Each structure stands twice: as structure tokens, then as C-alpha cells.
Amino acid sequence: MARLPAGSVDAVFADPPYNLQLEGELLRPNHSRVDGVAESWDRFEDLAAYDRFSRAWLSEARRLLQPDGTLWVIGSYHNIFRLGAMLQDLGYWILNDIIWRKTNPMPNFRGRRFTNAHETLIWAARGRGARYRFNHWAMKNLNDELQMRSDWLLPVCGGPERLKQRGRKAHPTQKPEALLHRVLLASTAPGDLVLDPFFGTGTTGAVAQRLGRRFIGIERDETYVQLARERIAAVTAEAGKGSADPALLATPGARDAPRIPFGWLVERGLLQPGDVLMDARERYSARVAADGSIAVDGFRGSIHQVGARVQNLPACNGWQFWFTRRNGERVPIDLLRQQIRAEMN
Template identity: 45%
Template sequence: MDFLKENLNTIIEGDCLEKLKDFPNKSVDFIFADPPYFMQTEGELKRFEGTKFQGVEDHWDKFGSFEEYDTFCLGWIRECQRILKDNGSICVIGSFQNIFRIGFHLQNLGFWILNDIIWHKSNPVPNFAGKRLCNAHETLIWCAKHKNSKVTFNYKTMKYLNNDKQEKSVWQIPICMGNERLKDAQGKKVHSTQKPEALLKKIILSATKPKDIILDPFFGTGTTGAVAKSMNRYFIGIEKDSFYIKEATKRLNNTRDKSDFITNLDLETKPPKIPMSLLISKQLLKIGDFLYSSNKEKICQVLE
């Protein structure tokens, strides 16, 4: 059976370093990657009043050294490069702890950086220790596979959604909270770094087309898949944590297609070219008529 058809809109369970090897070359249109950040936190994080703050303490974020982390990153980035179509693009998100190392690897492997996008968190977690600035943003690196790749960028759609102004590379979006934040039976966060759907909507809308295949090798609780499904895109997720897969599956089962003229990219459609002969046959023009520019200057005459 065809690998892609078998796995469209599914979650593949396992380590991405192994599961990515099963994908055919040049088989996906877009990749969103939210890899471990290698936070390197030591000791407990406490709020100002002394209560413990539940930060990123998960086992999947632990690495023995920068060398170990680099080896891990090079492994999945190389596979993503092989899997990505020639005109596809990849977007990797990270924080100050890891994004510069990832950008270094992306450039060394031949990816062409299109933009670094700043996710400005309108409600960031404070720096409880008070020893440095509050970290109020994360960085997304958006890359083409090659310098000459003809990537999808839905310029008109993004401009329309930005009050008819060119979209910029700083996006102010709140962190995931409220009903969107997945919680367990005890009221604790299911995933420590769950991304807001608004962020993924903006990324997917700007860089993909309907029916494109979107790969997320660090699927977590399925934000990428839920947004892709709601926007009439295909997704394939890879996740090794069975609990995350369970929660993501429930989420995806409750997700419906909400595509509309925006997500279907109606604004990107170019007007059809109409032959002059058709205009004449419909008596919209006749031989001898003059055509004028927008400032009413005569530019040509219709001749037989």
C-alpha cells in the first residue's frame, strides 16, 4: 500500500529519528517542527509568592550535552530535508536555548532562510527569579528547501487579514490558555509546551494550499493536525508518547473542517485571461474601439 495514502491524517507512533526513514523522498509539501528546546533548567521554578511553577521538566527535553542535542537535531533535519518536496518549505520553532543552533544546522545543510518570525507572546510567563528580562517571545525560522525553490506564500491572503497591509514578521498572539489548553483529570497541563491554534493557523495559511500534506515530526497533543484538518489540509504526525497520542486523537476526533474562502485561498486566484476575439464576439468591443489606461490615456486600438 502507498505509504502516504495509508498515513494521511494519522499519528505514527514512535521516535521520529526512526519513523522519518519510512517516508518516500520529496513526499510532503510543508513541515512544521517544534523540537525539544533543551531548556537546561536546574532546580525548581517558583512564583513570587513561593508556589512551584510547572515549567518544562519533561524527560523528552533532557540531553546530556550540546553535542548530543546537535546530533539529535542533525538527524531529524536531514530526514526532513530528504522528505520535503523541492518547492516545499519548513518552519521550525524554538526559544533562545536552541533556535540559534537549529538555524546554524539548517543553513549548513543548504536550506534557504526566508524569514525569522517572532511570536510575541501577549501574556508571557514572568521571570520568577527576577534575574533577567522576561522572555516574551519565541522564534520561528521559515526556510525553503533550496535557494531557488518556488515556495508557496499566500501574500494576498495574509495582506487581507492584516487590514490590507503587508504582513510583517512579528506576530502578537497569546500563549495557549483557557479552554484551548488541554488538561488532565487533575487539572494539570497535558503538555507543557502546547502551542496556540492561532499561531499554527497563521503559519499554515501563509505557506500551504488546500490538500497539501503537512508533516509534524513532534506532534505532541496535535495542534498542527487539528488546525490542518480544520483548514482542509492533510497532516501526518509522529509522536512517541502514547499519552500524548491518546489526547491528540480525542482532540482530532472533535475537529471539523471549517474551511472558507480565506483558507481555500480564493484571494490568491488570478483572474482568467480572456481572448480579445471573445470580447468582440460578445459585442463588448468592436473593431476600431480604443482602449484606455486607468488614467484615461489612449493606449491602443482594436484592429481586425
Template identity: 45%
Template sequence: MPRRAQPAATAHALADALGLGTLAATPTSPNRLAWAGGDGRALLYRANCLELLDRIIERHPHGFFDMIFADPPYFLSNGGVTCHGGKMVKVDKGDWDRSQGPAYNHEFNLAWLQRCQAALKPDGTLWVSGTHHVIHSVGFAMQQLGMKLLNDIIWEKPNPPPNLACRTFTHSTETLIWAARTEKSRHRFHYRKMKADNGDRQMKSVWRLPAPAKGEKAHGRHPTQKPVELLLRCIEASTDPGDRIFDPFNGSGTTGVAALRSGRQYVGSELDAAFVRLTAARLEAEA
């Protein structure tokens, strides 16, 4: 029978190490600890990730996390349509995903990437997922910040929705950029495990993985939800058991689920109350 999560105010090993104490609410964020796993391995904040990262960096100027996985807004909610379940539906996901122009979008990417870089340990790494709407800005921003780009991974979706306009190729991939904190970082890579997982052959940078299974959405769904298998591969490739992982755009909490399943610690930041509740239910089921 799964252990029940303790109230957020209960003594908690990871919270003690993070050492943020009580956070002050602001006009843009509640900035509060919303959920804490009873086994001391996971924390979920309802917060603006920029404000939360500022507090983490203030408390840990030399870095706290071994890995960060970020699935930022793709800025594609501008009236387009796609196919879902054989029906035409809007791709608009909410105001958080609406573009305000390339200059603003890039400024935002620089802002959160700079904070993530500072929150990483010296040898930590950052994974960022995105479509062509955002990933080129992310890669350029990483170079501007002096990060070391290690790989770009292509996640190929075997059963993507059809292209209704029939004026471009069917969108069937997303790109993940894997980068080290700086050019001097001595990043971890579990080469032997990745090779063993790939039938004793070197793993290539094209990963063919299905979209999230029905069971992964049992507690609810997020419009850009990633499959647990994708996150497990990223985590197991670049971290050790017990390492600390952060997701600034927590969404449905897939990073947290994968972190707990692989024996890592997790801190997530999510501003939307509905997705905070969804994540808490998923992490509770993993505790």
C-alpha cells in the first residue's frame, strides 16, 4: 500500500536541504510549497519559476541541482488547428503558450535559462524539449550563456496527428537539447547503460518513442505531456541514483514521476493550480 504524502509543512529531508523556508507571495505567484512526499524525496511548489529560481540561487549560489529538465512554452497557441481523435481541434493551450513576438520569446528564454544555469551544480546538465517554434531560440540562448551543447536528440513520434493543411510535412518530431552548465563542466553520461538498453549497440540521437500511454493520463492530462519513458532515458543517461532533479515548467509532473521511479530526488515548479493538483496525484501514486 503506498505511503501517504505528508502535509507540506511537515519536516522533509529535501526541503531541509533546499532551505527556502516560507516564501512570500507576489502579484504574479503564490510562491508556496504545495506538496511534499512523505518519503522526503519530492517537493512541488506552486510558483512562478523565475521567482522560485531566484530564491534557490540566493540560498545556493554554487548550485543545487544535478540535472534540470525543462519543457517550456512553445509559443504556438495562435489560432492554429490540428487533428485529435479524428476531429479538427484548436491547438491553443492557454495564454501561457501565446507568442508575443520573437524578441519577447527569446528574452523570456534567456531569463529562465540563465537562472537554470545558475541553479545547476558545476558539473550539472540541462535538458530542454521543444518544437521548431522555440528550440532554435533555446539553443542560441544556451550559446549566449556559455553553456556546452552536448547533443540534440530527435524524439520521433510513431503515430503523429495528420497534417490537415497538406502544405508542409507532417510534424512527427520534437527536439531535445542536452547541455552542460559551462564549457568546463565534467558532465556525467552512463554510456554502458544506454548501450545495454539499446541491444548492446551505441545509442543514436534519434529516439522513437510513443506518446504518453492512457495509463499515464489516469489522473488527468496536460496538452504537452511527455511520456515517462522519454524522461527516464534522459535521467538515467545523465544522473546517478539520489541526484537532485528540477523541472521549472512542471506541467503534469512527468519529470517527477520518472525521477522517483529511478531513485532520484525531485523539485518541481508549476503556477497553474489544476496542474499542481494533477501532479500531486501522480506523485502520490509513486510514493
């Protein structure tokens, strides 16, 4: 990290050692051994050593981020609170903590504690007031038109996605691609450069490659590096078959779309003066005027003002509230707006 130039990356995703402090072997009730994280890379002499290590890479990550870039770090109760405090001490500005709730967590075999069924991600801007990227529309689209919440329900990495060597997990903590898909889609744009300083099997690289983002991966274990290379090469080969149309990798936000005044629908003949608009449940109806205003019971105003007035609300998004009829079917007026936008592109 020290060799990379300052301000050179758009996002950092880090899945650092958790410092699990595992003691002895963990056995299932049938005495089979649990594949825990016993590797040397997860061992630190004490908490102070872990903190020194964490502070060093978090400082470097902040140096490498461009001013509006953001950092994601994932961890468990063993380390995430320490990392959260450090982020704040180093000048980062925490935007969210995300709970990744596992659909299929490992049970607590000894029955001495609750099943540890989640991990936490912290999402932070480089500093307070940064104009960081959040792809609100992409997240809404991904979530069936509802705002994406901060609790994500996803399975742990398994099935054909889980890399194996000689029948055993090739890496103890391979993350699911779905998790990285959401992270990268939420906070980066196609072409952005993402750094993963703890690359492991290259999950970040594989997903970045598929989503048209660039990446840098750092990993100290040569076996994992080799696994990551092979995995990413397979994704590249798949993309080479032409499956990734660049236009489909970006989600234009509301601000990127050209503004269409409601009056244009009338000007262009998509609606006629006197046409009736109604809400989804047909409780209210309004008539369209030639100048692009609408009227209900003597009150005349924009689609937003009249929508707010009839519902007795301070504000209303008229594009989403009002509908019209086409061939007997109720259709949102937003569809007519999209028609004009499509013609403009």
C-alpha cells in the first residue's frame, strides 16, 4: 500500500484478519473437526499488536482514497468495534454499519452462546462533508423498488462458488460474491478503481471484473494469489463472450436523467387538455390543462402541488402519484415521461 500514490483509488473493500483468538480445536457433536480460521495470518501477539497493524493499514487506505472515495471494512465482534473507533480517530466519517445476516450460519456447537449469525460491515467516507457516491437508484432497483435497508440477508459462500482444494475449502473465509455485488454496486461506478488489501481468493476482483470496475488486490499468501488469478481469469473469459454490455453495468440516477416538465406530455400530444388523471386507488381525479397544470375542484397547480393538496400532505411526487388510461388500462404518467426520455437519448 505504501508504494501506491495518494488519492489513487475510488473505493477500498477490506476483509482483514479478524484476530479470532481461537484456542484449541473446535469439534462438532459427531467429533468431526470444524474448519475454523487457524491460519497464522489471523494470529496476533495481543490486542495491542492487532491495533498497531489495523491502524497502519487504515491510515494507508485513507491516504490512497481520493477525497470522495469510501472504505468498506467487514468484521465480527472480535474486531469490528476496535476498527470502528480507529476509523473515527483517523478522521474517517462513518456512513452506515451494515449487518450481514447469514441465512445459514454455523451453529454454536458447544451450546454455550447464541449462534453467531451475522457479520458487520462499516461503510465510511474519507472525511466529514465528503461528496461520496451512493447509488440510491441501483440499490432501490436491486430491492424491488424499496429503499435498501442496512440489514442484508445473504447466505454464506457455498455451492460451486466455494473454491475447493483436495476436497476441502481452499480458503477459510471466502466471502460470497453477492455481498461484494451489493457493496460495489452501491458505492462505485463502472471504471472506478477498487482496492482490496486482503484479497484472499479474489472475491472483490471477480465481482469488480464482472461489474466493469477496475481493481487492485493485495495478498501475502502465494497459494491464495494463484487461486485468485485463476478465478478472475475465468470471469474475464466469461465476459469476453460478450455477456457484459457496458450500458447495463451503470444505473443512471434521477439527477443524471434529463428533466422533463409535465407540460411536455401535453405539448407532445401524449396527453390532451381535458384528459383525466387518477391516483392508483382512484380516490381522486384531476383534469389536465393546456399549460401542463392540472385541476381538482377549482384548485389548479402542478401535478405535485395538486397531488399534495388532495391528500392533505406537505409534498407529493406527482410523477408517481398520478395515472392515466391507455386502452382501458391504468398506466402511471411516469411511463409517458420515460417515453420522452427514451426519444431524447
